[in-house]
Amino acid sequence: xxxxxxxxxxxxxxxxxxxxxxxxxxxxxxxxxxxxxxxxxxxxxxxxxxxxxxxxxxxxxxxxxxxxxxxxxxxxxxxxxxxxxxxxxxxxxxxxxxxxxxxxxxxxxxxxxxxxxxxxxxxxxxxxxxxxxxxxxxxxxxxxxxxxxxxxxxxxxxxxxxxxxxxxxxxxxxxxxxxxxxxxxxxxxxxxxxxxxxxxxxxxxxxxxxxxxxxxxxxxxxxxxxxxxxxxxxxxxxxxxxxxxxxxxxxxxxxxxxxxxxxxxxxxxxxxxxxxxxxxxxxxxxxxxxxxxxxxxxxxxxxxxxxxxxxxxxxxxxxxxxxxxxxxxxxxxxxxxxxxxxxxxxxxxxxxxxxxxx
Amino acid sequence: xxxxxxxxxxxxxxxxxxxxxxxxxxxxxxxxxxxxxxxxxxxxxxxxxxxxxxxxxxxxxxxxxxxxxxxxxxxxxxxxxxxxxxxxxxxxxxxxxxxxxxxxxxxxxxxxxxxxxxxxxxxxxxxxxxxxxxxxxxxxxxxxxxxxxxxxxxxxxxxxxxxxxxxxxxxxxxxxxxxxxxxxxxxxxxxxxxxxxxxxxxxxxxxxxxxxxxxxxxxxxxxxxxxxxxxxxxxxxxxxxxxxxxxxxxxxxxxxxxxxxxxxxxxxxxxxxxxxxxxxxxxxxxxxxxxxxxxxxxxxxxxxxxxxxxxxxxxxxxxxxxxxxxxxxxxxxxxxxxxxxxxxxxxxxxxxxxxxxx
Numbered sequence: 001x002x003x004x005x006x007x008x009x010x011x012x013x014x015x016x017x018x019x020x021x022x023x024x025x026x027x028x029x030x031x032x033x034x035x036x037x038x039x040x041x042x043x044x045x046x047x048x049x050x051x052x053x054x055x056x057x058x059x060x061x062x063x064x065x066x067x068x069x070x071x072x073x074x075x076x077x078x079x080x081x082x083x084x085x086x087x088x089x090x091x092x093x094x095x096x097x098x099x100x101x102x103x104x105x106x107x108x109x110x111x112x113x114x115x116x117x118x119x120x121x122x123x124x125x126x127x128x129x130x131x132x133x134x135x136x137x138x139x140x141x142x143x144x145x146x147x148x149x150x151x152x153x154x155x156x157x158x159x160x161x162x163x164x165x166x167x168x169x170x171x172x173x174x175x176x177x178x179x180x181x182x183x184x185x186x187x188x189x190x191x192x193x194x195x196x197x198x199x200x201x202x203x204x205x206x207x208x209x210x211x212x213x214x215x216x217x218x219x220x221x222x223x224x225x226x227x228x229x230x231x232x233x234x235x236x237x238x239x240x241x242x243x244x245x246x247x248x249x250x251x252x253x254x255x256x257x258x259x260x261x262x263x264x265x266x267x268x269x270x271x272x273x274x275x276x277x278x279x280x281x282x283x284x285x286x287x288x289x290x291x292x293x294x295x296x297x298x299x300x301x302x303x304x305x306x307x308x309x310x311x312x313x314x315x316x317x318x319x320x321x322x323x324x325x326x327x328x329x330x331x332x333x334x335x336x337x338x339x340x341x342x343x344x345x346x347x348x349x350x351x352x353x354x355x356x357x358x
Numbered sequence: 359x360x361x362x363x364x365x366x367x368x369x370x371x372x373x374x375x376x377x378x379x380x381x382x383x384x385x386x387x388x389x390x391x392x393x394x395x396x397x398x399x400x401x402x403x404x405x406x407x408x409x410x411x412x413x414x415x416x417x418x419x420x421x422x423x424x425x426x427x428x429x430x431x432x433x434x435x436x437x438x439x440x441x442x443x444x445x446x447x448x449x450x451x452x453x454x455x456x457x458x459x460x461x462x463x464x465x466x467x468x469x470x471x472x473x474x475x476x477x478x479x480x481x482x483x484x485x486x487x488x489x490x491x492x493x494x495x496x497x498x499x500x501x502x503x504x505x506x507x508x509x510x511x512x513x514x515x516x517x518x519x520x521x522x523x524x525x526x527x528x529x530x531x532x533x534x535x536x537x538x539x540x541x542x543x544x545x546x547x548x549x550x551x552x553x554x555x556x557x558x559x560x561x562x563x564x565x566x567x568x569x570x571x572x573x574x575x576x577x578x579x580x581x582x583x584x585x586x587x588x589x590x591x592x593x594x595x596x597x598x599x600x601x602x603x604x605x606x607x608x609x610x611x612x613x614x615x616x617x618x619x620x621x622x623x624x625x626x627x628x629x630x631x632x633x634x635x636x637x638x639x640x641x642x643x644x645x646x647x648x649x650x651x652x653x654x655x656x657x658x659x660x661x662x663x664x665x666x667x668x669x670x671x672x673x674x675x676x677x678x679x680x681x682x683x684x685x686x687x688x689x690x691x692x693x694x695x696x697x698x699x700x701x702x703x704x705x706x707x708x709x710x711x712x713x714x715x716x
Contacts, residue, residue, distance in 0.1 A: 016673070299702045310670075312686070313715055315374070315703045318693035322680075328670070331684055333691055335676035344657045345673045357671055 001102045001127065003047045004091030007036045007056040007064070007109035008081045012346045012358075013273050016330035017309060020358050025056075025110040026063050029277060031284070031293070036109040037067055042116040043107075046123065049073045053094055054109075055087050074098075079236040084195065085250040086242050089208050089219045092201040097226040103130035104204075106197045106247075112280055114267025122264035125164040126198035129260050135199040135207065136166065137252070139191025139261040140268045145181035148272055148340075150174055150193040150248070152261050161260060169259040172252050191261060194268055197247065211254045218242055274323050274339035278305040294326075305336055330357050359460050359485065361405045362449030365394045365414040365422070365467035366439045370704045370716075371631050374688035375667060378716050383414075383468040384421050387635060389642070389651070394467040395425055400474040401465070404481065407431045411452055412467075413445050432456075437594040442553065443608040444600050447566050447577045450559040455584040461488035462562075464555045464605075470638055472625025480622035483522040484556035487618050493557040493565065494524065495610070497549025497619040498626045503539035506630055506698075508532055508551040508606070510619050519618060527617040530610050549619060552626055555605065569612045576600055632681050632697035636663040652684075663694055688715050 011024035018024045025036045032038050040052055049072040056064055058077040068075065076094060078087065088106050095104045105123050113119050119138075126136040139152040154167035172193060176184060184190035209216040218238040225234040252259065269280045278291055285291050290298050294308030297315040301322070308314040310326040323336040332342065349357050369382035376382045383394045390396050398410055407430040414422055416435040426433065434452060436445065446464050453462045463481050471477050477496075484494040497510045512525035530551060534542060542548035567574040576596040583592040610617065627638045636649055643649050648656050652666030655673040659680070666672040668684040681694040690700065707715050 297703055297706050299706065300696070300699070312668075313688040313712070314691070315688060315706075316691045317699060317703060318696035319680075319691060320693075322677075322691065324689075324691050326689055330671040330673060331682075331689065333672070333674045333677060333680065333682050335678075338658070338676035341658070341675060345655055345675060348655050348657065348673075354671070 001047065001104070002051050002053055002095045002098065002100050003043050003105045003107060004053045004055060004088065004095070005036065005039055005043075005107055005109045006084060006087050006091075007054055007060070008078055008087055009110075010057070010081070011110065013340065013342060014277075015342050015346055016325060016327045016332050016357070017307070021059070022063070023060070023110075024271070026060060026067070029271060030112055030281065034067060035111075035271075036064070039107060039109045039111070040073065042113055042119065043105075045117075046120050053091055055091055056109075057081055079239045081244070082239060082242045083244045084247040085208070085212055085245045086215055086218075086239065088197070088204060088247050089212075089215055090222070092204040092208075093219050093223050094226065096201040096205075097223070100201060103127045103136075103198050103200050106199075108195050108270075110271065111194065112267075112269040112271045114280070116266065118266035119264060119268070122262045122266065123196075123198060125166065126260075126262045129161045129164050129166055129262070130198045130200060130203070133200070133203060134258055134260055135197060135203055135252075135255070136260045136262060137169065138194055138196040138198075138264045140194050141263055141265040142185050142190065142192055145178060145185045146192065147175055147178050147181050148276075149270065151176065151184055151190045152193050153190050154261050156189070164262065166260045166262045169261045172248060191263055192268070193248065194264075194270070195248070196264075207251045207255055207257065212245065212250050215242055215245075215250075272340070274305060274325065274334075274342070275336050278323075278336060303336065359405065359462070360409050360411055360453045360456065360458050361401050361463040361465060362411045362413060362446065362453070363394065363397055363401075363465055363467045364442060364445050364449075365412055365418070366436055366445055367468075368415070368439070369468065371698065371700060372635075373700050373704055374683060374685045374690050374715070375665070379417070380421070381418070381468075382629070384418060384425070387629060388470055388639065392425060393469075393629075394422070397465060397467045397469070398431065400471055400477065401463075403475075404478050411449055411462075413449055414467075415439055437597045439602070440597060440600045441602045442605040443566070443570055443603045444573055444576075444597065446555070446562060446605050447570075447573055448580070450562040450566075451577050451581050452584065454559040454563075455581070458559060461485045461494075461556050461558050464557075466553050466628075468629065469552065470625075470627040470629045472638070474624065476624035477622060477626070480620045480624065481554075481556060483524065484618075484620045487519045487522050487524055487620070488556045488558060488561070491558070491561060492616055492618055493555060493561055493610075493613070494618045494620060495527065495556075496552055496554040496622045498552050499621050499623040500543050500548065500550055503536060503543045504550065505533055505536050505539050506634075507628065509534065509542055509548045510551050511548050512619050514547070522620065524618045524620045527619050530606060549621055550626070551606065552622075552628070553606070554622075565609045565613055565615065570603065570608050573600055573603075573608075630698070632663060632683065632692075632700070633694050636681075636694060661694065 007025045053074040055076045061077045130136045151173040153170045155170040225231045289303040291305045295313050296306045299317050301319040303321040304319045306324045310328045314326050321336045323334045325332040365383045411432045413434045419435045488494045509531040511528045513528040583589045647661040649663045653671050654664045657675050659677040661679040662677045664682045668686045672684050679694045681692045683690040
């Protein structure tokens with residue numbers, strides 16, 4: 001059995017801490033070490049290092065090599081980012097090359113899980129189902145009417161895998177409006193889509209062949225080069241020409257094969273913004289709901305998130321629901337409720353050609 | 359004629375920009391250069407450099423020497439700060455030593471004036487009155503019910519110096535409540551006390567003799583040492599033992615001699631807080647009432663004052679009425695309306711023994 005940890009991508013939502021050279025998955029965002037290490041650590045009770053396949057961007061290879069020094073984790077570097085479908089295809093042929101015909105779990109490297117045992121248990125059940133052929137996805141039991149996530153609706157029909165507490169997937173649903181999200185929460189047949197999949201390499205590749213033929217041809221070219229000196233060159237040639245497409249959009253929304261979902265209540269968050277990080281670290285809040293990191297002085301503040309990562313004293317006075325993130329090169333001060341709009345700052349930086357700050 | 363510019367003191371209200379080593383009067387707070395230079399420049403149409411006597415703290419002597427390099431300004435260094443009465447007494451005996459028996463103008467070094475010609479005209483009129491003996495103070499015509507300033511009430515009796523548009527002072531009044539300040543504004547017989555005085559050295563010393571005999575004895579010891587090699591040593595000995603007292607409290611509130619006030623409408627501000635600086639720089643505000651200095655990105659902000667003095671990009675998102683002051687060693691983020699409470703940060707720094715940041 002293998003797990004593919006998907007660590008590509010260059011998140012901008014944690015700017016100025018996350019940067020091109022050091023995206024979220026390589027950062028210590030939650031205070032427990034780099035997220036990619038945390039994700040691997042979470043899987044450790046069920047997967048040994050040599051069962052972990054890490055797929056990441058070539059530009060982060062050095063960083064990853066340092067993080068996983070003297071560990072037997074498999075590391076694959078994508079020459080360019082092409083979203084999750086190519087990444088999972090690459091993971092599938094690599095697992096297959098390692099002799100795997102059992103189900104493989106595919107997980108994003110930059111998510112937060114407060115109850116890892118629950119996650120492992122859901123993965124275990126998903127694996128049992130996936131062994132007989134289908135793609136199984138994990139669906140997170142919603143705890144609030146979240147409009148920032150996609151949803152998975154399960155079918156009312158009696159599930160085929162009752163013992164594994166799995167349901168047949170009825171639909172993958174885009175991010176809803178708040179009204180709809182409230183309905184979903186009450187109905188109970190909608191789960192959050194966490195982008196976690198379990199399937200055999202054969203199933204993944206078969207679905208790619210059916211719905212993403214161009215990607216399939218690329219993977220077919222790659223396969224014989226695996227384990228040879230020419231692998232890197234072929235990978236570069238192949239990846240360059242691939243279209244960027246997510247597994248959700250490219251496969252899950254198109255497939256006619258039955259897909260199953262295992263509900264999972266593991267305290268999950270995609271940690272998609274400074275605000276969501278602030279919220280999930282509730283236990284670190286002081287009695288005025290302030291969250292502080294590093295050398296900070298916080299006077300008469302409420303609900304404020306202050307992170308001093310620039311080696312300087314950060315002092316805050318009389319703030320309410322503010323975000324203050326200090327780094328050596330740049331400082332962000334924002335309304336915490338608007339932290340997901342940090343994109344606007346990135347866009348301004350691009351326009352003013354301050355690429356060194358991206 | 360001489361002017362004494364009082365540049366002692368170590369303001370903390372502009373922390374983290376103002377520091378022990380570099381208080382407000384040596385800073386470019388208003389964007390027009392160090393305030394002490396600005397104050398001297400403002401007097402230039404009426405006073406040559408050799409008519410300027412600058413009194414400052416010994417710890418800022420180096421700074422001042424650099425600022426006034428190759429200028430013929432007289433510089434006196436106080437070994438320790440003892441408030442304005444000793445400072446003015448020192449200025450008075452020094453002016454006297456220079457042969458002056460005409461009125462001397464005493465001005466704080468760290469105030470803002472938007473209409474310097476109006477100030478000079480008021481000083482000129484005050485000088486005419488002071489030449490015949492009394493102490494004359496300048497009273498700023500109030501423009502709002504300010505509770506942060508002391509007031510000067512003038513007497514309704516027909517003034518002795520009608521031609522100079524001066525009034526007899528009835529009382530020096532402490533900082534009022536908002537209600538009282540509103541009454542003062544409507545009544546019209548209250549002016550702001552700006553701490554600006556005009557009087558002959560003889561008058562100043564006579565009043566000190568009457569009301570601050572200990573200071574007078576000190577000045578009497580100092581006088582013969584002026585211009586000799588022993589001056590510094592005597593100054594140190596004398597100052598050490600002086601009590602710290604303001605000219606307002608020590609003399610103006612006690613004197614029985616008639617005192618006169620010349621109303622002055624010169625766009626004055628004591629620039630006592632970041633907020634007051636923000637307000638007096640109204641012409642530099644953008645259309646959302648933001649004020650920015652240095653390398654800043656301001657997105658969806660209103661009424662926010664951002665100063666990047668730390669050589670780093672400061673980016674602000676969705677803020678309202680905030681203050682962001684970035685320096686190389688420390689950062690202050692505050693509710694702009696609470697900027698006068700920066701004292702609380704200073705107190706915390708003292709308690710946690712972070713003296714290097716004071």
